[in-house]
Every structure is written in C-alpha cells, then in structure tokens.
Amino acid sequence: MTALQVIAEDRVVTVVRSPQPCDVDSLATALAAGGLRAVELTMTTPDILSRLAGAEIGGGTVVGVGTVLTARDADAAIDAGAQFLVTPGVREAVAKAATAREIPVIMGALTPTEVMAAIDLGAAAVKIFPARANGPDYLRDLHGPFPGVALIPSGGINSGNAGAYLAAGAIAVTAGTDVVAPALVAAADWAAITDRARNFVSAINEQGRC
DSSP, X not given: OOHHHHHHHHXXXXXXXXXXXXXXXXXXXXXXXXXXXXXXXXXXXXXXXXXXXXXXXXXTXXXXXXXXXXXXXXXXXXXXXXXXXXXXXXXXXXXXXXXXTTOOEEEEEOSHHHHHHHHHTTOSEXXXXXXXXXXXXXXXXXXXXXXXXXXXXXXXXXXTTHHHHHHTTOSOEEEOTTTSOHHHHHTTOHHHHHHHHHHHHHHHHHHHTO
C-alpha cells in the first residue's frame, strides 16, 4: 500500500511534535498497536532525521516528515526514509524536490486560492491548516468547488471533533497531542500512547455510526 492509501484507509495521520529526540521504532509500534499506521514526524523535533534513518519500521506503518519548508529539508527527509512529506503552507520548492524523487506531498493551505496553488503544484492531498479557525463547515464548503481533492484538516483536531471533520468530507484527520502528548513521548510511555491511539480510533468509528 502507498502512504496515501494507508492514510485514507485509517483516516488518521498522527503528528508527533516533541521538544526532545524520540525512539521512532517504539513510537511507531505503539501507535500501530492502537490502530494508527500513518505517522508524521516533524522537523521541529531535534535529531529526528537521524532517528528516522536508523529506524526499522514494520507492521504496515508509513512514516512521513512534516514542517518541511525548503528543498533541502525535502531531500534530507527523503534521504532519511520519509515516505511522504507535509508542509505547513504552499511550498513550490518542496513540491519540485519531492516530485523529482516520486514522494507524495501533503501541502498546507487554508484559502481556496491556496488550495488551487497546492493542486497545481501536484500535492497528493491538501492539509487544511489551521482547521480550528473555521471548523468542519468550512471543510464542507471547500468540497463544493474542489469535490475531488483529498482534504486533511489539521490543528485543533481531537477525538471529540474528528468525526465531524470526516463527516464533512475529509479523507483523513490529524491526531496530535490528543494521542501523542509530548510528555508521554518524553517519558517513553508507549502503553499510554497505544491506549490513546485506540481510543481515538474507537471514537471516530463510533461517531461514524451516529
């Protein structure tokens, strides 16, 4: 399965932001045990690329790198093993670097103009960020002119509101501190992270049945 296929199937990308280096293998294993197989590590985490390069990810998990701002960032992330890239905004240089190496980009956007720019640059999906600014109805409105675009809301998503974004047409949502709280990552509390991942999955499945 490709990275985007895993994301679409699980309907969640887990975004990891940690103020200190983390054990990528153990983190990915803990999340997969809870049902979340798409992991976005971020360039804001110290030493994250060397940690990714040394990881042996299994179990169908796909790992990408986010907060990618430049072509140099993109190449470094891909060299380390990133299976997809994520940008916080429209970044032409990142798109070109990723396309040259056949790695999908989830490009950040908020306005319709930015969504169109991301599409024109070949984004595999568009991250609507910050999603909390406008809520699920805004995502539903975007699907009017962009019915075929894969939208992934990010920012302010939790187990209580994720279902509303999915119902509004999101291909997937992001799960951040609601699942991978920095304190849990720092403490290497993998069991707690698995529990949170499982609860997040359970919540969106339950909301989907409502």
